[in-house]
Amino acid sequence: xxxxxxxxxxxxxxxxxxxxxxxxxxxxxxxxxxxxxxxxxxxxxxxxxxxxxxxxxxxxxxxxxxxxxxxxxxxxxxxxxxxxxxxxxxxxxxxxxxxxxxxxxxxxxxxxxxxxxxxxxxxxxxxxxxxxxxxxxxxxxxxxxxxxxxxxxxxxxxxxxxxxxxxxxxxxxxxxxxxxxxxxxxxxxxxxxxxxxxxxxxxxxxxxxxxxxxxxxxxxxxxxxxxxxxxxxxxxxxxxxxxxxxxxxxxxxxxxxxxxxxxxxxxxxxxxxxxxxxxxxxxxxxxxxxxxxxxxxxxxxxxxxxxxxxxxxxxxxxxxxxxxxxxxx
Numbered sequence: 001x002x003x004x005x006x007x008x009x010x011x012x013x014x015x016x017x018x019x020x021x022x023x024x025x026x027x028x029x030x031x032x033x034x035x036x037x038x039x040x041x042x043x044x045x046x047x048x049x050x051x052x053x054x055x056x057x058x059x060x061x062x063x064x065x066x067x068x069x070x071x072x073x074x075x076x077x078x079x080x081x082x083x084x085x086x087x088x089x090x091x092x093x094x095x096x097x098x099x100x101x102x103x104x105x106x107x108x109x110x111x112x113x114x115x116x117x118x119x120x121x122x123x124x125x126x127x128x129x130x131x132x133x134x135x136x137x138x139x140x141x142x143x144x145x146x147x148x149x150x151x152x153x154x155x156x157x158x159x160x161x162x163x164x165x166x167x168x169x170x171x172x173x174x175x176x177x178x179x180x181x182x183x184x185x186x187x188x189x190x191x192x193x194x195x196x197x198x199x200x201x202x203x204x205x206x207x208x209x210x211x212x213x214x215x216x217x218x219x220x221x222x223x224x225x226x227x228x229x230x231x232x233x234x235x236x237x238x239x240x241x242x243x244x245x246x247x248x249x250x251x252x253x254x255x256x257x258x259x260x261x262x263x264x265x266x267x268x269x270x271x272x273x274x275x276x277x278x279x280x281x282x283x284x285x286x287x288x289x290x291x292x293x294x295x296x297x298x299x300x301x302x303x304x305x306x307x308x309x310x311x312x313x314x315x316x317x318x319x320x321x322x323x324x325x326x327x328x329x
Contacts, residue, residue, distance in 0.1 A: 008042035008049075009105045018072040021059045030055030034253040035234055046107035046130065053136045064172050066139035070146045082147070087208035091148045091196045095121055098147075107132070108140065118159060119196035122188040134165045138173065141189045145177060148191065151200035160190040228264040229275055236279045245303045247272045281317045284310075288326045295322050 016023045016037075023037055030051040036042060044052070057065045073082070084101055085094035092114060099110035099121075111122045121144050125132045141161055148156045161177050162184030174180045235253045239245065244253070250272070251261040265272055280302050287298045299310035314322050 008036070008044055008052075012052075013037045015069065015072060016056060019056070019060055019068060021056060026052070026055040026059045028055075029058050031255060033231075033255040035231055035238075038234060039231065046125075046132075049107050050130060050133055050136070053133050057133065057135055063169070066135045066142055066167070067172060067176055069139050070142040070176075073143070073146055073150075084208075085147050086151055086200065086202040087204045088151070088200055089203045089205065090198060090200055091151065091191060092119055094147065094151065094200065095119065095144075095196075114193070114196065117193055118190045119193060120160075120188055120190040122186050125187075134167065137163060137165070137187050138167055141181075141187060142173075142176060144189045148195065148198075151202050152195075152198050153201050154198070156191065156195050156198070158189045158191050161188070163187045227268055228261070229268050229270055232261070232265065232272065232275050233279050236276060237283070240280065240283065240303050241301050243303050245276060277317065280313070284314055284317075284322070285325065288322055298322070 013023055016026060024034065027034055027036055030048075032048060032052060032055070036052075060068065062068055084097035088094035088097055095110070095112045099112050102108060102110050107125060109124045111124065113120045113122070123137065123140050125137070141163065145156065145158055155178070157178030159179065161179060161181040163181060164183065164185065164187065166181060166183050167173055170181065231254060232250055235250045236245070239249060239253065244250070247261060248258050251258045254261065256264075262272065265275070283302060284298060287293050287301065293301070295310065296307045299307040302310060304310040304313065311322060314320070318325070
């Protein structure tokens with residue numbers, strides 16, 4: 001059976017910063033790799049996606065976390081579904097576009113239904129036996145309202161909001177929606193058809209037509225794998241100045257065991273020591289060629305106990321001395 005995975009929205013780092021929470025703490029709470037938000041194409045199984053959300057909610061420590069997330073959403077943030085929506089002429093078109101891309105960036109599916117009187121957006125969630133966090137479900141319903149308000153610059157109110165698990169306290173959500181959410185068998189939000197076709201002031205169809213092919217390609221490229229060696233190298237760039245140069249330390253940052261990390265590195269035809277050597281050499285060349293730092297300080301930044309060890313290692317890597325590289329000899 002194939003395991004469903006979803007791309008991690010590239011705006012998570014921006015969102016966490018706007019919420020005033022530490023991304024590092026969120027990842028630690030979730031038990032996810034330290035470099036997760038720096039990877040160019042992250043794929044998460046639903047359980048990890050939910051853990052990431054829960055980690056952010058716990059770190060924020062706000063009972064109105066779902067509302068806080070929607071308050072942090074800005075039209076200038078590049079999020080594929082938000083961009084797709086705001087370039088649209090109205091909510092009716094926007095909802096269809098969001099539904100197309102939403103399935104690619106999270107364990108959810110949007111079903112959009114429209115009749116003579118109303119447009120209804122319903123959410124279904126994947127993830128096996130694990131239910132999505134209640135605040136995440138509520139945030140998606142809030143997001144639909146946020147979207148139409150950003151697009152029209154008007155205080156649009158949905159005509160109906162239903163969810164299987166009502167939040168507590170309920171009043172702040174009722175105030176946000178402008179209508180009282182009710183308990184029901186589905187997670188859905190409905191708008192009057194007159195509001196669904198109300199023009200978006202953010203509409204930009206020429207820009208959308210020009211950008212859509214690139215957006216489709218970006219989403220297709222999300223399946224491209226990032227090598228373990230690249231992730232180790234990135235972790236070493238952050239860890240070396242602090243003396244974190246052991247495989248145990250790097251495995252901890254990547255949330256895997258030392259044995260698993262070693263096996264994955266070897267499967268790519270290299271070794272941890274080789275990656276460490278290459279990373280140190282690249283950093284040494286950078287410091288020597290681009291800065292005026294003395295060799296003793298460079299030695300410290302590269303995790304060596306004393307300068308003579310750095311000199312010997314550098315000569316072994318390059319056949320040259322640090323001074324000759326700095327002088328361009």
